[in-house]
Amino acid sequence: MQINRCFSGNEDKDNHITSLQQIKTVTEQVGRGDENSAPAQTAKPTMMSLPPTNMAALAGPIEPSFDSGIRRTMSHRDVxxxxxxxxxxxxxxxxxxxxxxxxxxxxxxxxxxxxxxxxxxxxxxxxxxxxxxxxxxxxxxxxxxxxxxxxxxxxxxxxxxxxxxxxxxxxxxxxxxxxxxxxxxxxxxxxxxxxxx
Incomplete structure (x- = not known):
């Protein structure tokens, strides 16, 4: 991580501008340290570890939404x-x-x-x-x-x-x-x- 300080006449000297570098995950640091010297890849965020076919079953049925009229008024829910x-x-x-x-x-x-x-x-x-x-x-x-x-x-x-x-x-x-x-x-x-x- 690099930190660059901004020094201008009217600004506070404690302001910092930061830029993030690619960070290795813990698994990549431990697992690849001894056995393989391949370049590390950045960690990609994942939604869930389930296959995509099960995602629809977990989400449940998609309920219809109404934009106008009496159906919109009737479908309004309040917790x-x-x-x-x-x-x-x-x-x-x-x-x-x-x-x-x-x-x-x-x-x-x-x-x-x-x-x-x-x-x-x-x-x-x-x-x-x-x-x-x-x-x-x-x-x-x-x-x-x-x-x-x-x-x-x-x-x-x-x-x-x-x-x-x-x-x-x-x-x-x-x-x-x-x-x-x-x-x-x-x-x-x-x-x-x-x-x-």
Whole structure:
């Protein structure tokens, strides 16, 4: 690397003009030092080490984009609305459990304590940032699985106090999490994932 200083009357004497030379990679310096004296080539940036045929599979389908009209308005996406939707589903499930705790049949029995405890535990996942990779698994483990067993137990012992729709939501979220994160890695289920549709 060469450094040339600019010395002019009005400019600061600490200004530097630099020019970059070709730099050898570490592999070229170590590997070619003993065995071959061929001239070193500059390192070329690569996007990925996968062959180009797999690049399209990783990128996913190309979604259509609309330039004008009602389709452009309808296709507009905002991450904030998706985040609000996920937060709404989280809070509405917990709020429904707190509503159940306020019913006389529940708060006069011993079921009020498990409802309060599991409702508090379900909210512990809000301490994580929205992009945290643990967030989806903690949502299932801290909210949907305990609420499923809690709602099922309350329905069996006290009758249909809590809506059955909440029970189905907990079942659907738990099963979809298990299927998409664990079962699709098995051979019988991975055949569906490799289909072009």
């Amino acid at each position: 904030r609305s998706e985040l609000f939707l996920r937060s709404f589903l989280t809070w509405s499930d917990t709020i429904e459990m707190m509503r159940v705790a306020g019913l006389p049949a529940v708060y006069q029995s011993g079921w009020v304590y498990p409802v309060y405890i599991f409702s508090f535990i379900s909210l512990l996942r809000i301490i994580f940032t929205p992009k945290n990779p643990l967030l989806s698994s903690l949502g299932v483990l801290l909210q949907d699985v305990p609420f499923f067993f809690l709602r099922l137990s309350i329905i069996v012992s006290l009758g249909s106090i809590t809506p059955v729709l909440g029970l189905f939501k907990n079942i659907l979220v738990t099963l979809s999490y298990i299927y998409f994160n664990h079962l699709t890695k098995l051979r019988p289920f991975s055949a569906f994932e490799t289909s072009p549709f």
